[in-house]
Amino acid sequence: MAQLAVALRSPGRPGEPLLAGAPKHWHRLLPFAVAATFVVSLLPVTIAVLTNDYGLGGGLAGALGVAQTVPLLLAVTRPVPAWLMVLAADVVGAVALIGADRVAEHAWPWTPMAVVGYQVLMICLGLRESIRTLVQVWLATGAAGVVLGFFQPAGVINTVALQFVLSGGLLAVTGALRGLGDAQQRIAEQRSISEAERARRTLLEERARIARELHDVVAHHMSVITVQADSAPYRLPGMEEPVREEFAAIAASARESLGEMRRLLTVLRGDGANGAAGAAGERAPQPGIARIQQLVEATVRAGLPVELSLAAGAADVATPAVDLSAYRIVQEALANVVRHAPGARTRVSVTHSVEDAEVLVLVVNGPALGAVVALEDSGTGHGLVGMRERVRLTGGTLDTGPLPDGGFRVAARLPLEPGRETLDPRTDPQDHPRADPRTDSSEEPS
Incomplete structure (x- = not known):
């Protein structure tokens, strides 16, 4: 329903066909096919009825048939000019039928074929034009019928009211559908703008x-x-x-x-x-690798089984930026495990490599135990953004993602030497890995 509503939105520029925003190619060709079908069907029927039933001359009947049906092809892209052509042809046809030999006991001023073709025009107008234009078209239709009513031949079946009511109903329905499509389009655009602004604001706040x-x-x-x-x-x-x-x-x-x-x-x-x-x-002193032990103990008290492997000397060799970044990465990862995978077994490892001059931070958790808890979708997204920015600050790399067993992994490489980056094409910090809902919190669990 939402895709249909968006496809029925107002065309973005003059001359754009109806359903130009439809997702499939055959959907975009459908208006042309429908219009061509009506033209091919109505043209010979109009000429035959005007000639055989109303007694109108063959040449005039052919001209009226072409004028009343062929403009329907134009209605797909420019419905207002098509409507003006068809309305003028219908009025001329009504005037010509006043002196026809067998007009009595037949529909007048709008013949049955003219009524059908006119309603196709109303659908095209309703799906494209503004409410003001639709009201003007509807009133003009009624006014034309009223004026012609003063010249009504004797014994005819008056179709002014039928045309007026059908036109108003179709204009109202199609106009409402087009309005719904416009509203859906505006909502989608606003949602896209809001998400982009939210991502930008989150990044700035974290920095x-x-x-x-x-x-x-x-x-x-x-x-x-x-x-x-x-x-x-x-x-x-x-x-x-x-x-x-x-x-x-x-x-x-x-x-x-x-x-x-x-x-x-x-x-x-x-x-x-x-x-x-x-x-x-x-303004309190900033934490570091030496306080990860306290962080893990606080997480265990919160009910999360955590195993810690903390290499001796990691806190001594780490630079201040790496020291703080390692602590915050572990803090944010554990907070998300507590929030989104309660009871999951978690392993935290902080080691350092003398040869590569880097600190390695690894937080791996298994799937949540017990009943599956619905992941929250109202987070700020600060967790993943914060990790990425901290790793980028030190020139390192970050690798995050789900595991086959339903768990999640956070792995960071933090170089100890300024300007020395850990190059890994799979974990380039400039890349933006797919955000996982468990990385939307940066709060320390209590």
């Missing part, structure tokens, strides 16, 4: 969150630079004056950079009446 967390890491190094530059003249006596000035300039630049970072962080954290409480919590 801002990561920037807030990395502030402490960068600020620590900048503070060390400032202290070392300020204390250099005291630790290294006999320093020449140009060297002292150089260290002083380094310390001043470092302090200025710290000030700029604090001002930027104020904007990112939204300090103020609405963000003071959250900002206070964000």
Whole structure:
């Protein structure tokens, strides 16, 4: 029903055929086939009836038959000009039939063939034109019938009311269908825009969150630079004056950079009446690999069986960015397991490779135990986006996806050396793996 409604939407540009938005090719050809069928059927019947039943001359009957039926082919792409042609031909035919030999006891001013062809036009108009145009067409139809009624021959069957009622009914039904198609199209377009905007907003929010967390890491190094530059003249006596000035300039630049970072962080954290409480919590020391043990214990208390394999020395060799990223990846993965696969056995592994100079993070869970829980579809999608952004920050790779047994895997490679990327075409962080509903949360389970 939804596909039909979209196919019946108003054409996007002048001259576009009816059903141009239909998904299948034969659907798009259907209006032309229907119009051609009516033309081929009505043309000979119109000529025969006008000649044999009404007693109209053969030449005039042929001309009226062509004028009343052939424009139906134009109605598929331009129904208003086709309607004007057919209405004019029908009026001329009604006037010509006033003096016909056998018009008595026959339909007038609209012959049965004219009524059928006119209703085909009403369908084409209703599926394409605006409500204002449809009302004008309907009123013009009634007005033409009323005017012709003043010249009605004796003994005829008046078809003015029949034409007026049938036209109004078809215009109303097809206009409503076209309106439904337009509404469905607008809803689909708005949904597409909303999803794109939501993805963009999610990405920006996650990047801002990561920037807030990395502030402490960068600020620590900048503070060390400032202290070392300020204390250099005291630790290294006999320093020449140009060297002292150089260290002083380094310390001043470092302090200025710290000030700029604090001002930027104020904007990112939204300090103020609405963000003071959250900002206070964000200023707490950032966690790292050393706290993964506590994270796993909290998850076990929440009812999730988790096995942890934490390599000795991983926290010591990790850079601050890798240290924080590893913790957050494990946190987000466990939170999603608790939320979407309750009771599933989970294995967490954090190791480091001296040869490759990287930290490897692996979180694998099995299928949910017990009754199948419907996956939530109202998440923000921050989990997968957050993991991807954190891995991209360190120049590593991320591989996420479902397992054959119904479980899920999250694997991240985080290089320890800045600028050294782990190249794997299957897990390029620029790629966008299919989002799984279990990666829509970044909350730590309680």
